[in-house]
Amino acid sequence: MSAGDDGLDEIQAIFFEECAEGLAIAEEGLSAMANGDVSADVIAGVFRAVHSIKGGSGAFGHAALLAFSHRFENVLDEVRAGRIAPTPAVTKVMLGAFDILSDHVAAAQGNSDAPADEAMLEALDAILKGEGAAAEGGAADPAPAPAVEDSAPVAEADEFGFVPVAAGVEDFDPFGFEPVAIDLEDLSPAEQQPWTVRFGPSRAALANGSEPLFIVRELETMGGRIVAVDSSALPGLRDLDPEDSYLVWTIELPGTVDEQDIRECFDFVSPDSVIDIARAAAEVAEVAVEAAVADAPPSPAAPIAPAAVAAAPAATPAPRPAATGEARAAAEPASQTIRVDLSKLDQLLNLVGELVIHGSILSDRLSPADQERVELPELSRLTRQIQDNVMSLRAQPIRQAFSRVPRMLRDLMAETGKKVVLETSGETTEVDKGVLEKIGDPLTHMIRNAVDHGIESPEERIAAGKPAEGTIHLSAEQKGARIIVRVADDGRGINRERVRAKAVEKGIISADAQLSDEEIDSLICAPGFSTAETISNISGRGVGMDVVRSNVEALGGRVEIHSTPGEGTTFIMALPLTLAILDGMIVRLGQQRFVLPLTNVIETVQPEPGQVKPTSPNSEVIELRGSYLPVKRVGQIFGIGANDRRSPEESLVIIVESEAAGHVGLMVDTIENRREVVIKSLEDNLHPIRGLGGATILGDGTIGLILDIDALVASTNHQSKYAMKGMAA
Amino acid sequence: MSATDNSDERKIVTFTLGEQMFGIDMRALIEIREWEEPTPLPSVASYIKGVTNLRGSVVPVVGLAERLGWEPSRIHSRSCILVVSIGGRQAGFLVDEVADIVAINGGDIQPAPEVEMVEASMIAGLVKIERRAAEAEDAETMVLLLDLDALGLTRVGLDIAA
Structure with a gap:
């Protein structure tokens, strides 16, 4: 991938696509965490997503994105390793960090200016410090935005930038939680305890073009020395793949080295690698040293050469432990996917449509006997199957449209000072891609409207005897050939008197019009209608609900509004399952x-x-x-x-x-x-x-x-x- | 379609609506079809005659004369439909008779005079061409060049239907 060639834009476009996927995965994971699911799989998924965004951003020189994702990743890594508990407070900060990360991605794409991330970086650092406060007391300030100036890893990063996100998302790296051989949890309050770093390059590391040796050397320049090599994963010589990695090094570094600096060495290492960094209790470290001396030929201070890697297997052939075997098994059957330009699918769908029409023409023109003779029924059946298949290619879970809502709500809450809890259901409902793409805007406007006009301020809610936090329930279900999407809030409901007065004032209806409640409710979807007393940043520009109606109707769908004063409003979009x-x-x-x-x-x-x-x-x-x-x-x-x-x-x-x-x-x-x-x-x-x-x-x-x-x-x-x-x- | 600043040669398709000759840029033309009664549509502007099947696409058919504010065309044997592409969308225009394909010079196009009429905005300019069949006395004739973008149906149609 030589920079500056014509393919770079295309590759960059793929990177942004992967960013979008990564962001979706990260958001889903973070939302799950916010809802109390802090399982290892979820955390690892978020970590990987952010990691891969970081990798690619380095490769394409998006320095701000790189710097931010790096700091975010540091926190995630600590959480992943179990050193920081994913408390609600921590998760909240990470959700905020996710928002900034999304903004950084958008900025890298040139869609917006780089976000102000200083406050968020401080919050992230605070989490990191909070964890290590006891052990780190005298340590220097965390390094400033790292890695950007570090040219070597950046040059290397493009190899990692394209590690497929999908491959690693589901199967959580067993190494990450493998009990560490040395008891690292026993953190001594004494300062300047030496660092113990376990580093086992992933199997794919060499294939990806990374050179673990450089990392080990870099650690050495910081004063590190290899104290142990775990060669237990080495296969027999016959089975040895020279391009595979089998060894796990334990490297000790002086306690004066900043943890950030150590972590930086591993910036571009694939996340499947074993990386454990901890301050070790002195005596445990010594045990490790002894084990190392008994086990491996390289003396602690000896220079490390590729030969050492090759020599080790011959010296101590050992059966591969189960964990490694599992890791491989998990890595291999990753489902295969292929990216296809949507327009090609559309074209295919059109052609199939033509095929169906011509099938109909044939059946119109042929007598039933002739139809049998030319086996038209069989042709129709096959056509139908092709059609179903093409349709299924375009079906996507509606989650994709829902996924941007949490972020939006967080922004809205920050802007309005209102408190809203989002409940979602039916996210797995599948809907045609074409429909999916077009409901994003209506959904945005409906949510905005619900927060801005529906949900009251916490004070108002309490005064009305409601919980201070409003609830928005977002749901989707398939009903016959329709997808029903509901946005229900428990806010104040539509103020019909005000809506009516406004509609008269704007000339939308005449002053003496007799309207039913439903008719008044639907006025809020009329073009140019807005009741917001002050034009807010959020809604109130008088286009929102109008857009909802016109977009949905353009899709062949309908919008319904049910509102009960004081109890809330429900917007219902009934959408066709398919547009085809x-x-x-x-x-x-x-x-x-x-x-x-x-x-x-x-x-x-x-x-x-x-x-x-x-x-x-x-x-x-x-x-x-x-x-x-x-x-x-x-x-x-x-x-x-x-x-x-x-x-x-x-x-x-x-x-x-x-x-x-x-x-x-x-x-x-x-x-x-x-x-x-x-x-x-x-x-x-x-x-x-x-x-x-x-x-x-x-x-x-x-x-x-x-x-x-x-x-x-x-x-x-x-x-x-x-x-x-x-x-x- | 800028009318004046371009001095390149370009080709236009000329056709008549009543007595008047009009022209559209050749590049926008997809095909010329025989008149065929389109499927009428409910609640649309009166100049939209309906929709027709153009090789699998549903294409609206517009009574161009009415669209321009003239008397509606009467269908006769030489009535035909000019299928054009406007900003990626297709539309068929009912015209009375297709005349010719003529090369004109961009520099010869005069801007449409600022007349007090709504339809002026749909006229991109005026140009004089020589009649091919040299009917001695009237060798030159004025062609009104249409601004296809202004004739687009999506937005305008909505306003009128509303």
Whole structure:
């Protein structure tokens, strides 16, 4: 990887992708820690993620990111090694550090300025000092931002920068918690106890191009001497891989050496390596020295040469201990992944869509007998399988969208002084990547809105008899072909009087408009609406909830708001599971064909005379098993075929289920058939149209419009004098 | 599409709407299709005639005359649809008749006069071309060059539908 060549940008882009992955892993881990899960796996995952960000940042010369991640990693390493307890206080600081780290990554990408991290660095150092205070009493101040000026490790780092993050995340390095041969926990309060460093390069270290020898030499220049070599992992000569690492050195350094300096030596060592740094009780160290003398040829002060490494195995062949074997087993079956440009997947999906359409055309044109003869059913089955597979490639857990919420909440809490606890559920719900990408913004606005407008200040909450901490519950679930995302807060609810007054003031509604509570609630999604008394930094620019509605509707989804004054507000986004394919019922209205999503369809009714009755000149109901359901004429809603108003007996009523209005009957002329259709978005070339979920190309090449039942039913409910500006679009 | 500062030769497609000749930049043209009744859409601006299937894409068809504020085109045998790409989005324009492909010089384009009309913003400039079929007396004719970006449907459409 020579710097300056054309590939560097690309490699750098991969680095940033890995940073994003690393940040996601770290955040997930830290959140788990904050929720009380401080298991070794979790901590190690966070450590590795930060470590790999550090490695890459060095390689690409992002000095500020490198310096910060290094200091962060120091703390994580201590926590990982069990020397600092992951108390809530420590975790909180680390969460803060994570935020700064994210900012540093963004800054390295050129997306923002480098964050001010001095305060956080002090907080991190305080954690480190707090731990070592007794032993470190007289030690010098911690070294200033290390490693940046250290050119050798930086040059080497690119080899480490690309250690795949995924490979090591799940399998926790058994070495990290292997009981140390020497009892290091017995920290003597006496100052200047010598350091004992155990260093066992990971198996991959040599393959990665790192040279453990340099590290040992560097330690030597600080006055270190090798006091023991653990060669018990050495295999027999026949099995010896000259590029593997088998030895674990124990190196003693004078107590006057600063711990930071020692740690710096290991900056770019792969995290799988054994690295234990501790002040040793003098007598224990001596025992180790004796063991070393008995065990290994190199005398403590002897210069270390590669020959020594090679010579040792011959001298003491020993069976490999189980721990090493396990480490290898764990490292090998790491699941293999491949990065694919999303546009390639999209293209594949489009092609599969075309295949499906052409399959439909074939089945339209061939008689059933001919279809069998050319084995069309088999082709359809295969096409279907390909389609399912391509779809699954694009499915991602919704966690990805949720993961940025905790950070945002922390920022919001800091800005507003409000206290909010986040609860999440259903993070593993899988949703199409395209949907996932587009719910980020709406989610952000919903959370902001909840904190800014919903949750009260701690004082207000206490006065209202609520706990000082507000709660936001973020959940996702799959319901039929929809993903339901809820953001529920336990705040003050929507102040309908104020919303109404504001809407009149802004000219969104007329002063004498008669609105139901739901209608008033939905006003907060109207363009240009904002009730914030002072335009805050967070929300109140009058775009937020408007964005929510338009983004979600553009996806073929819907936004609902349920609010109870004093108890809280729930925002519900109902999103399509996929943006690509739909099981549909093809219905005809006059000359035009429409597609009804089958998931909405309950049953179809051929009305008997008198079964459909008018309740006003423009509304009808159908009597069905003793209850009355509203009936909408689709033609009327869309203003087509209005001239030939068919009698209900000549039509079909399709009973559909809608989120907003429950069961509703839709009157159409006939049903043609049922088929899977490929959704083509209207906004690709036009703009979203309320009431339509998109369009599709039917078997004969003509276009069928896909009905969005919920929007259709909702929009007709609201038609009256409630014609709000912009909301019809 | 800057109208004046470019003196390169460029090609335009000319077509008529009623009596007037219009032109669009050749580079934006994807294809010219025969008129085919598109699938009508509910609650859209009246000039959006509907959508049609263009090789698997759903493409809106715009009555260009209406879009520009003229009388709507009447469909006849030579009516056709110019499929163009505007900022990566496709749209079909119903025109009365496609005339020609003409090379013009960027420097010959005059800026559209500041007339008090909404549609002026959709005209990028004026240019004189020679009629190929030299109908003696009227050898030159004025072509209104359209500013395709201003004709984009996504934003404008929303405003109007709302």
